[in-house]
Every structure is written in structure tokens, then in C-alpha cells.
Amino acid sequence: MMLNHDTYAGYTDFCTRYELACPADFNFSYDVLDVKDPQQVALIHVDDAGIRREFNFGFFQETSCRLANSLRSQGIGKGDRVMLIVYRRVEYWTIMLALHRIGAIPIPSPSLLTKKDIVERVNYADIKALFCEDSICPRVNEALPECKSLNVLVQIDGMLNDGWFGYETFMAEGAASCPRTVETPGGDDPMVIFFSSGTTGMPKMVLHNYKYPFSHYTTGAVWHDLNEGDIHLTVSDTGWGKSVWGKFYGQWMAGAVIFVWDFRGKFDASKLLEIVAENKITTFCAPPTIYRFLVREDLKAYDLSALRHCTTAGELLNDSVFHAWKAALDMPIYEGYGQTETTLQVATFKFMEPKPGSIGKPVPGWDIALMDEEGSEVPQGEEGEICIRIDKPVLGLFESYMDEPEKTASVKFDNWYHTGDKAWADEDGYLWFMGRTDDLIKSSGYRIGPFEVESALVAHEAVIEAAVTGIPDDVRGHLVKATVVLASGFEGNEVLTKELQAFVRDLTAPYKYPRIIEYVADLPKTISGKIKRKEIREADLKKYV
CATH class of the missing domain: 3.30.300.30 (ANL, C-terminal domain)
Known part of the structure; x- marks a missing residue:
């Protein structure tokens, strides 16, 4: 799939001509991964020790098939929920792709989960299988007596724990072929669950269907401005939705190479700049917190000549950081906005003039209004809740909060999805984020x-x-x-x-x-x-x- 996203004359032209038509039975593993040239580089991985490895699409085609068949042999199939706690390891991509093949539902989870977190999430989500790195196994073992639904445990690296499968052996035992059949999931079938951040109470399980990855083409090809052969780095842990925003679906659909830096411990801004310089990263995305640390470094001391496009999301970018970055590299930072429940819904693209502090304008396909507490649209310049019209299907919007119809109904009603976020619009139609409704x-x-x-x-x-x-x-x-x-x-x-x-x-x-x-x-x-x-x-x- 290719779109000539370089030719837009501006935002109006973009809205007029840009449209995503997702196939009814879309499945990323079959419709994107399996049609790629097996010899083409898909992912470059640098681990915490600085060891650099390249992986082609053939590697992911074979390993995801083998793992899918091995999981089937252990009774894992459509609808079963599978937790992943694997840092930024290459295995993450293989596991996700394998689960997409068989219809089991991955739940990517952060490495900081405690024993209590694991118990709560496994029981809350009725999780059947779990993949994790050896460093996480002790916490899982502590949790196991209270996790009655878990029956398949797969360990990556290290001395094998009792009752666990070793990942490499487990994966290799499966057949290398996994053809598409009438049973293959796709389209509106449930595909992935992300736990929301959980600032209060138990995190919600945000469920997306198999069409969700297709919407991320906009993220990769247009917002990240990716072309064939670009090397893209998004700084994100694989335990969160931002990881599939920036290091998975849209990037591969746009023909780019995903770059992964699996750093451990405390973030080091100077080391990140070295990584970007040494590996000739062409496009970069990170939360504003990362940029705040980067601009305190001597940016001119690094060879960032390959870098040509930068984006940010997750929080709001401070004006001072925007100007410091642009002054040092002669390059703006383009903001974007979305939620765990959505894909990219508001953004500043390269054919738009960025306004520091603004999240940009609505992405085509997202009918957005700013509404007051009575459900009426507010005038330009006044604050309102960001709401998305849902009287017809919206590509990229979550299906539901899994197993919680009441919570779903509390945000999806009267043909609108209520984000809980506040913003105001200026005279040019740019949106300015104000925060969560309860933060004002x-x-x-x-x-x-x-x-x-x-x-x-x-x-x-x-x-x-x-x-x-x-x-x-x-x-x-x-x-x-x-x-x-x-x-x-x-x-x-x-x-x-x-x-x-x-x-x-x-x-x-x-x-x-x-x-x-x-x-x-x-x-x-x-x-x-x-x-x-x-x-x-x-x-x-x-x-x-």
C-alpha cells in the first residue's frame, strides 16, 4: 500500500484527497507482513550492551508462523488473552504477529509491573498465557499461586524456571507455515488489548479490532513522513500503545525500517543522541519529556545530519523546547494527539505551519467537535471537551472497554465518543490542548x-x-x-x-x-x-x- 503523501499542497488539500479504505477482513500479519520481500530489512535492534543486529521480513514471517503453531498446540487460540512483558526485545514483534495469526489477544504490559499488578491484571483479564524475559520471571512466579487462569508460561533467556517453556525451543517446534484459512481472524474481530494508564483505580482494558493497525498508516506515512528505506526511531516501551503507534504497524506499511534501542535503567540523553547519530536515524518521535532532556545537551556536538523529521506525542510540548530544538537543528517538532482508545486523531503535519504548543488539526476520518457539558459545540476560542462523532464506524477508534459495558457507555453515547480531554480552537482551526477535564x-x-x-x-x-x-x-x-x-x-x-x-x-x-x-x-x-x-x-x- 502506497500513498504519495509528499504532494499535498496544504491541510485543505490533504483533507480533500486523503482517505483510508480498510479491507473488510484485514489482518496485518497476512496482508502486510506476508507480502513483504523476505530479504528486505525490517528492523534494526541495538541492545543495552550496544550490540546491533538487523532482521529481515523473512525472519518475522517464519518465526511468527512457528510460534503461532506452537501456541495452537498448547490450546491457545481465538479470543484467548496473552500477556507480554518483554521490554523492547525482538521477540515482542514475533509474539504479536503470531497472536494476530491465530486470533489470540495480546496484552502488552510494562516491565515495571509488580507482583500485585500481575495478579490483578491476570485475574481481571482472565489471561491464559504469558511471555516474559527471565528477569521478570521471579515476579510472575510469586504471583502464580493467585493466578488460576494462567496455564502457558514462556520464558525468554536465562536459566529455565520449573513449569516454563523456553522461548527458542518452544517457537522452533512449530511448523514454519501458517496459511490463511476461513478461520483466520480479521476485520471486526478483537485483536489487541491495552491497559489504560490507571491514574485512578484499576486500569481499563481498551479493546481494538483487526482494522486498528490500518489506521496507523497515517501515523507512519504522513505524520512521521516515512518513505521507503527510512530508519525510524520512536522512544517507547513495548508495554504501551505508543509502541504500536511508532515502532510497528504504520512504519512497516510505509516501507520504513523500525529502529529499536532496548536500553535498560535510567534514561541517558547523551547516549540517545549517540544512538541517533551512529545509526543514521532519519525520522524520530519521542515524548516531550525526552526532548526536554535532549535540548539541555550540546546538540551540535553530534552528527545528526541524517535526521530530517521529528514528531512528539504523549504530553504537550513546551514552547521553549520547540524553539531550542529548532534553533539547534533548523528543524521543527510536529505534535500529535491521540489516546490509548484511538489512533492519531489530531496532528501537525509537515505541509502545515507548526504552532508551538498546539496539537494541530483533526486528521481526515476523525469528525471532531469541542463540546460543553450540555453537549453543544462551543464557539471558536472557548474551551470544550474533545469529542468524536461515532454515528458511523471510525477507523482506529476502540471497540469497547473489554468486559465493562457500563464504562464503555459512559464515554460512548448520543453518537459521540467523549475523550475527557479539554481543548480550544484558534481562528485558524488549530487545537490547543488544556488537559483532562478534572485537571483544570x-x-x-x-x-x-x-x-x-x-x-x-x-x-x-x-x-x-x-x-x-x-x-x-x-x-x-x-x-x-x-x-x-x-x-x-x-x-x-x-x-x-x-x-x-x-x-x-x-x-x-x-x-x-x-x-x-x-x-x-x-x-x-x-x-x-x-x-x-x-x-x-x-x-x-x-x-x-
């Missing part, structure tokens, strides 16, 4: 989105990260409070507090500056890296109210 702060009659204040704070050289929340106040309703992580060499004291407050007042409307600033070593985050503002608010209620 009401102070002295004003409604303040946390991002603008956070963005102003991190523009100061002393601030690495910031989370802005509201503290109840009898006079103003809420006071704006900032929880701040400082850069090395700075000390949180009254002098710095006054300096930061003045700095924010200069960059934003005066009523938005934080009247309280607290300095911390780290911000509370979910295992997907999102700030837990609710946890900060709850702690503040005990501390300040």
Missing part, C-alpha cells in the same frame, strides 16, 4: 489549564519538570500550586520561588502564576510515565487545607 483549575473566576503554567516553568533553566494543580481557597476558589523538580545545581528556596513566580508572570497572564511552589526530587507518575496530578491534589488537601 478554577481560580478567581478564571479557568486555568495546567499545561500553560507548566510550560512557562520549564522554560526557566532551573526547572526540569513541573506539575501544576489547584489547592482549595475560600477567597479565590483555588490557588495555583506548582510542584517542581529542579535541575542540578539549583536549590529550592524563597529567592528562587519569587524568581520563578515573576518568570511565569512575564510569560503568561498574571492570574496564572503559582502562588505556592513546592520542590521535590521526583513527580509521582504512572508506570507509563504520566504525572499523577490527582495524587498531588490529594496530598495537598492533607498538607494545605
Whole structure:
């Protein structure tokens, strides 16, 4: 499948001519993987020790067939749920592709899951099989007595644990052929489950069907601007939906090579820049947090001449980071927006003028409106909830919250999917994200989105990260409070507090500056890296109210 995405004259032309027509029985393993040239390089992998390996499509065609047949021999088939905890290992791609062949439903999961997390998720999702690296096995073994549904355990590397299959042997025992039959899943069949971030309560199981990968063509070919032979790096753990956004479906559909850096331990910005330079990465995507660390490095000290296109998603990009990156590399960063429940639904593409801080404009195929609490569209310039019209099928939108019809009905009703995210639109139709509906702060009659204040704070050289929340106040309703992580060499004291407050007042409307600033070593985050503002608010209620 190819589209000439270089020829769009602008956003209007793009919306007029761009359309995705997904085959009714689409299955990525058969319709994309199996039609690729077996000798073509599919993936380049660099492990934590710096060992670089290349894998062609023939490797994934054969290994996914073998693994699919081995799983069938153990009774794993259509509808069975399978957990993956495998870091950024090559086996991740083989396992996912094998499960797509047989209709078993993968549940990619992050490596930070505790024994308690594993027990809760296995029982909640009725998981039948589990793949993990040897370093994760002790936690799984601890959880096993409480996980009655698990009956197939596959270990990757290390001294084999009792009761486990060794991955290489298990995979190799399957036949190398796995032809498509009338039983092969596709189209509207359930394909993958992602657990949502779970900032409060048990994470929801977000279910997508087999058409979901097709929508990611837009992500790879148009937003990432990928062409045949490009080498693309998305910084993401395979335990989250962002991984298939940036290192799987759309990239292979666009003809690009997926680059994977399986680093372990603490993130090292200088090492990432070395990886990008040494491996001639052409297109790059990372969350704003990564870019915030990268721009503090001497970018001109690295040979980034192969790099030609950069994107970001997951949070909002701070203006100061955008300008620092563009000044150093003469290259803008194009933002995108979506959720675990969707694919790319709003973005700035290369044929659009990026506005720092804006997430862009709606992607063709996503009929988006900003709505008030009564379900009416808000005027231009006013904030509203991002909602997606669903009176007809939307390619890339989740099917349901698996096994939870009430939760599904709470966000899908009256022909709209309610994202729970707030934004406003400017005179050019660009959307400006404000945050989750429960993150907005009401102070002295004003409604303040946390991002603008956070963005102003991190523009100061002393601030690495910031989370802005509201503290109840009898006079103003809420006071704006900032929880701040400082850069090395700075000390949180009254002098710095006054300096930061003045700095924010200069960059934003005066009523938005934080009247309280607290300095911390780290911000509370979910295992997907999102700030837990609710946890900060709850702690503040005990501390300040």
C-alpha cells in the first residue's frame, strides 16, 4: 500500500484527497507482513550492551508462523488473552504477529509491573498465557499461586524456571507455515488489548479490532513522513500503545525500517543522541519529556545530519523546547494527539505551519467537535471537551472497554465518543490542548489549564519538570500550586520561588502564576510515565487545607 503523501499542497488539500479504505477482513500479519520481500530489512535492534543486529521480513514471517503453531498446540487460540512483558526485545514483534495469526489477544504490559499488578491484571483479564524475559520471571512466579487462569508460561533467556517453556525451543517446534484459512481472524474481530494508564483505580482494558493497525498508516506515512528505506526511531516501551503507534504497524506499511534501542535503567540523553547519530536515524518521535532532556545537551556536538523529521506525542510540548530544538537543528517538532482508545486523531503535519504548543488539526476520518457539558459545540476560542462523532464506524477508534459495558457507555453515547480531554480552537482551526477535564483549575473566576503554567516553568533553566494543580481557597476558589523538580545545581528556596513566580508572570497572564511552589526530587507518575496530578491534589488537601 502506497500513498504519495509528499504532494499535498496544504491541510485543505490533504483533507480533500486523503482517505483510508480498510479491507473488510484485514489482518496485518497476512496482508502486510506476508507480502513483504523476505530479504528486505525490517528492523534494526541495538541492545543495552550496544550490540546491533538487523532482521529481515523473512525472519518475522517464519518465526511468527512457528510460534503461532506452537501456541495452537498448547490450546491457545481465538479470543484467548496473552500477556507480554518483554521490554523492547525482538521477540515482542514475533509474539504479536503470531497472536494476530491465530486470533489470540495480546496484552502488552510494562516491565515495571509488580507482583500485585500481575495478579490483578491476570485475574481481571482472565489471561491464559504469558511471555516474559527471565528477569521478570521471579515476579510472575510469586504471583502464580493467585493466578488460576494462567496455564502457558514462556520464558525468554536465562536459566529455565520449573513449569516454563523456553522461548527458542518452544517457537522452533512449530511448523514454519501458517496459511490463511476461513478461520483466520480479521476485520471486526478483537485483536489487541491495552491497559489504560490507571491514574485512578484499576486500569481499563481498551479493546481494538483487526482494522486498528490500518489506521496507523497515517501515523507512519504522513505524520512521521516515512518513505521507503527510512530508519525510524520512536522512544517507547513495548508495554504501551505508543509502541504500536511508532515502532510497528504504520512504519512497516510505509516501507520504513523500525529502529529499536532496548536500553535498560535510567534514561541517558547523551547516549540517545549517540544512538541517533551512529545509526543514521532519519525520522524520530519521542515524548516531550525526552526532548526536554535532549535540548539541555550540546546538540551540535553530534552528527545528526541524517535526521530530517521529528514528531512528539504523549504530553504537550513546551514552547521553549520547540524553539531550542529548532534553533539547534533548523528543524521543527510536529505534535500529535491521540489516546490509548484511538489512533492519531489530531496532528501537525509537515505541509502545515507548526504552532508551538498546539496539537494541530483533526486528521481526515476523525469528525471532531469541542463540546460543553450540555453537549453543544462551543464557539471558536472557548474551551470544550474533545469529542468524536461515532454515528458511523471510525477507523482506529476502540471497540469497547473489554468486559465493562457500563464504562464503555459512559464515554460512548448520543453518537459521540467523549475523550475527557479539554481543548480550544484558534481562528485558524488549530487545537490547543488544556488537559483532562478534572485537571483544570478554577481560580478567581478564571479557568486555568495546567499545561500553560507548566510550560512557562520549564522554560526557566532551573526547572526540569513541573506539575501544576489547584489547592482549595475560600477567597479565590483555588490557588495555583506548582510542584517542581529542579535541575542540578539549583536549590529550592524563597529567592528562587519569587524568581520563578515573576518568570511565569512575564510569560503568561498574571492570574496564572503559582502562588505556592513546592520542590521535590521526583513527580509521582504512572508506570507509563504520566504525572499523577490527582495524587498531588490529594496530598495537598492533607498538607494545605
